[in-house]
Amino acid sequence: MKAATFGQVTVAALTASLLAACGGSDNNDDSVSQTATFNLGISDAPIDAAEAVVVCFNAVELTGQGQPIQYEVGVDVEVPAENDLCRDSNGDVIANTIGIDLLQFTGSEQTQFLQDATIAAGNYGQLRLVMGEGSYASVDLDGEGTTTDVPVSVPSNELKLDGFTADAGGNLNYTAEFDLRQGMTNPVGQEGFILKPRGVRLVDNSSVGHLQGSVSEELLLNETSCEVAPADLTTPVAYIYLYEGVGYELSALADIGGSEEQQPYASTAVYFDGASSYDYELGFVSAGEYTAALTCNGNDDSETDDDISFLHSVDVTIEESNQPQTVDFEPVTTQ
Incomplete structure (x- = not known):
């Protein structure tokens, strides 16, 4: 994994991706024709201004089919178990949260985040990533080789992405790609980084390279x-x-x-x-x-x-x- 001294570039050249499963099918079985299978993984490309970027996720939420459908860490079996990477100001582990170091999953590599979730067929207005507290980036602030954990926050603790259509009986593939050079900023006079949704886009994973x-x-x-x-x-x-x-x-x-x-x-x-x-x-x-x-x-x-x-x-x-x-x-x- 590449990392470098933190300079004037806030956070440079990171692309992080989240995969969802969806797509078409010729299955005519009425018992399954009104649902689709949904999976979500996380991946990124190398970053040049940090030794770690740990993003704390609390849930994945889908909107557009009546009440929002939410899969919460530590509650639903479709998402991985919570871990101890996300901590509060007292050093205590934040419940119902999983921290993922994006720099461990580069290029076409990914880690599974939502697996074998059954969703109703239809149009979904948004895919929302609900963030927990405790996200941070480890950066070398003075160029001396010692890293400091700098907090990363997300406005409203949600990243709202585009919607998609789940075909009946289908298996959809989408990628929410994080480009932190566009989405992560370090405002003057403010401690830490802000991760904005403008650096995240949802693409159909069946048509990517x-x-x-x-x-x-x-x-x-x-x-x-x-x-x-x-x-x-x-x-x-x-x-x-x-x-x-x-x-x-x-x-x-x-x-x-x-x-x-x-x-x-x-x-x-x-x-x-x-x-x-x-x-x-x-x-x-x-x-x-x-x-x-x-x-x-x-x-x-x-x-x-x-x-x-x-x-x-x-x-x-x-x-x-x-x-x-x-x-x-x-x-x-x-x-």
Whole structure:
């Protein structure tokens, strides 16, 4: 797992994903045709500004079929048992809460959060993640190698995501993807981080893919803003930003919170492997055409329009697959 000294970037390049199960079926058995099976897992992509991000979950709630349906930690068998990662200010374990360190489940990996839940077929207006108290990020505030646990809070203790349709007899797949570079902020004058729902999106897991690749050292050496072969392998050397659509000029690509026309879909950090490779990964990306852009500027505050200079871009077609596809960044050659 990658981690790095905490600098001006609030929390950089984390994507966390939650899987739900839903989908179509040809089952004509009337005894099961009015229900669907629902499963939920959690996953993320590497982060470059923390050694741990423990998010405390209390329940999953579905709305749109009469009264909200809620599956609570420590109460319902469909969710995992509570653990001792979430504690109050006195150090006591918070009941009915499970803490999940998102950095333990990167890329296409996940941990099961809701399993074999039977839900009524129909339209659901929202999927809500009900958060418990005690969430925190472990960061190196002074760059001396000692981490401090900084509280993470969620407005109203709920993350409200988009809805979905559960087909009769079906088995649906969705991913709620957390991009903390967009959703987590550290307001001036306020202790700790705030996790906002704008950095979370719900995507159909039957139509997503995963992206990985490397950046050529030669390409990095051509740019004075890039660091090559750092001694500290937890230090990002560059960043990959992903934009929906292709054929964009680099000048049209916005940073997170930027004013340019094309807003980023997701982003992640590039790390040196200690030998010869500079690698990145992005999980749970909706299938489609994208522009992947490279920058060595890491100071991207999600609340401001920062001066981010993109060095190179590649057009990418993300295909539906459980296996990551590889897209590498190489120097542009001219004939």
